Amino acid sequence: DIVMTETPLSLSVTPGQPASISCKSSRSLLHSDGKTHLYWYLQKPGQSPQLLIYGVSNRLSGVPDRFSGSGSGTDFTLKISRVEAEDVGVYYCMQGIQLPWTFGQGTKVEIK
């Protein structure tokens, strides 16, 4: 199985400041179809997860542009340019290139 490792596991951020989460996979997520199957989700407290980013860097419609994804191969990053109170929750990366699809352990983001 592909292991997804997120760092840090928790993050405390002052509103308006940037935040960054790293996700590393145990094998390349670049598929022969040319797509990289790396996704980011946010699970807000008491809610279901929601998709933020797919294909490394594509924001789902409606996701604020303060969220951005980058990376390639096995190393990926989610950045929030200016954290807002509504961004609190647990962020998960996930790989969709090989079954079983697997998630990172999650990074909890809270506001200082």
Place this chain on the structure above:
Amino acid sequence: EVQLVESGGGLVQPGGSLRLSCAVSGFTFSTYWMSWVRQAPGKGLEWVAMISDDGGAKNYVDSVRGRLTVSRDNAKNSLYLQMNNVRAEDTSVYYCARHQLGMHAFDFWGQGAMVTVSS
């Protein structure tokens, strides 16, 4: 508006059975792959099972293979998860989730159904 609504959760004894349902609306169900994802209390997300748009392809995480069965009824816009011979470690919130077209990202999720396995 896309909606996924799970039902059928509850308390079940070890070794028992339960069937979860996911009723969908707001999109053409028969053109989307679907999955079940679970989350044990206080833990992270775990993909459990997937089914292709026509039901012809299914796959499972090893820990549930042979005990949990995913199915769908495109005429009824419904997804199912039959849970047999359940174990304590199956205790989780179970989410149904829609696959994004062309990708395996889950772009819409239900609100979740809690399954508790306990005697």
